[in-house]
Amino acid sequence: MRIFIYSRKSVYTGKGESVENQVEMCKSYISDKLLKDSKAEINIYEDEGFSAKNTNRPQFQQMLRDIKQMKPQYIVCYRLDRISRNVSDFSSLIEELNHHNISFVCIREEFDTSKPMGKAMMYIASVFAQLERETIAERVRDNMLLLARTGRWLGGTTPMGYTSEKIQEVVIDGKLKIACKLKDNPDELKVVDCIHEKFLELRSVSGVSKYLIKQGIKTRNGNMFSLPGIKEILQNPVYCIADEDAWEYFTRHQSDVCFEKSDCSYKYALLAYNKRDYRKKSAPRQDMDKWIVAMGKHKGRISGKRWVELQDILRDNIPTGKKPALMHNGYSMLSGMIYCDKCNNRMFAKQRSGKSGSLFYDYICNSKLRGGLELCNCQNINGQQADEMIYESLIQYMNENAGILPLLEKLKREFQRQVSKNFSAILEDKIKKSTGEIDNLIHTLSHEELGAAFIRRVNERIRDLDVEITSLKEEKDLLKENKGDKEKRELKINQFSMALWNLKESSSILSMEDKRTLVKLLVKKIVWDGKKLHVYMNS
Known part of the structure; x- marks a missing residue:
C-alpha cells in the first residue's frame, strides 16, 4: 500500500x-x-x-x-x-x-x-x-x-523621504496597542523637495529625470529614478500639507476626507488609503472618490495649493493620442529599429529644434534622450541620410542576391507561423499566474502576528507583480489592436514580393509604413557604433 x-x-x-x-x-x-x-x-x-x-x-x-x-x-x-x-x-x-x-x-x-x-x-x-x-x-x-481613518501608517514600503517609527497608543478599551507613524528621513526629503521644485519649473517628468541623472541623484536603492517612480512621488498626497486647499481638492473629487475643514493644520500632512482595489485581479487603481484621505502624524513638504498645481500640470501632460509615438511617425523609416552599440538601447527619430514640419531629423538613442550625455555619448545619426543609405543597401542586396525568392517564401512562412501562434493565450496565462500570486500574498496579510519586515517584503512583491501585470495587459491590448490588420499585412507581403523585384522604382509608391514593414522583413538588426551603420540581414 x-x-x-x-x-x-x-x-x-x-x-x-x-x-x-x-x-x-x-x-x-x-x-x-x-x-x-x-x-x-x-x-x-x-x-x-x-x-x-x-x-x-x-x-x-x-x-x-x-x-x-x-x-x-x-x-x-x-x-x-x-x-x-x-x-x-x-x-x-x-x-x-x-x-x-x-x-x-x-x-x-x-x-x-x-x-x-x-x-x-x-x-x-x-x-x-x-x-x-x-x-x-x-x-x-x-x-x-477603519484604522486608516486614524492617520496611522499601516505598513508596507515607506514612501521616499520617510521611515516607519513605532509608537504606543491607548485604545478605547484601555489596552496599549503598537502603531506606526512616518518619520522624516532628511536626506531623502531633500530629493523629494528637489523633484517637486524642478517639476514646477520644467513642467515635465522627463525633464526632471534628465536633471536628476545629470546631478547624480538616485533612489534609496542606488538606482536611477524611473519616469513612473518620479510621477508616483509627484502624485503621492503623503507630501501634501493638510491645509484648506488640500481639503477642498479632495472634497471636490468626492474622496472620503476623514477630518473637518476646521481641523486643517500646517503641522501635519496627508495619508491616502484604498487607492487600489485588491479584491480585483491586478489590483487596479481606483478613482479618487474611493480614496480615504486622513491627516497623518508626519510633517508635510509642500502646501496644498502647490500640490494641486502639480496635479493640474500632470493632468494636462497626459497624452491625448494625437501626437505620434517616437516609433510611429510619418517622416522616418528606421525609428526604433536601430540599436546603439554603446548602451544597447533603441534609437528614435527626433526632429531638430526649430525645424518643425520639415524633414530635418536625427536618430538618438533612448538613453541619451532620457538622460543626455551622462547616460550615453554616442554620436547622433542624420536621419534622412541613414534612411537613404539603408534603402540603397537593400536595393543592392536585392540585385546581388539571386536566391531572394526562397528568402521571400521563408519570410512568408515565418509570418504565417507568427500569425497562427496564440500569443494572447500565453500572455493571459502569465497574467493569471501573477494575479494568483497577488491573491495569495494578500491573503497572507490577513494573518495576525506578522513581522514588519515580512509585511514590507510582501507589499514590495505585490507592487512588482502589479507592474508586471500592467505591462502584460498593455502587450495583450496591443496584440488585440493589431489582430484586425493581419489579413492586410499578409496581403502586403504578397505585394512586397512583387515590389522587391523592382525595388528602386517601387520607392515612390510605397508608404513609410510599407517601407518599415519591408525593412523588418529583410533586416534582422541594425547597429550604430557612432561612425558606421551595421546591417544584419535575415538569412
Missing part, C-alpha cells in the same frame, strides 16, 4: 498546527485507522508559506504529478482547508482522485471519500471553507480601512 500525506500552512511559524505537527497526526491516524497490522510506503508533501486560495503550490503540484505515476491508495491531510478553500479547485481534485480510485481522508473532520456520505460531507465542508476565507479577507479589509 502507498499513502500520500499533505500538509500546508500559510505563515512560516512553529506555533500551533505546524506542517510537522500535521504530518505526525496524519501518521498516527494512518497507523490506527488505515493500516492497523499492515504496512505502507508513505510519501510526505509539505507547503509552508502558501495560501489555500488556489493550488499554485510547489509540493501540492508535485503530489498531483506523483499521483499519476505512483497511484497511491489514500491521500491523507489533517484538515480540509489544508488542501483548498476554493470549491472549484477542491471539486476538480476529488474528481481527479475518483478517476484514479484514490480515497481522500481528512482526519480532523473524519471524512473519507471512499464512502458516499463522506464524499457528500466533504463538498459541503469545502463550501464553508471558501466562505470562511472570503469572510476573513473582507474583515481584514474593513479593519484596515
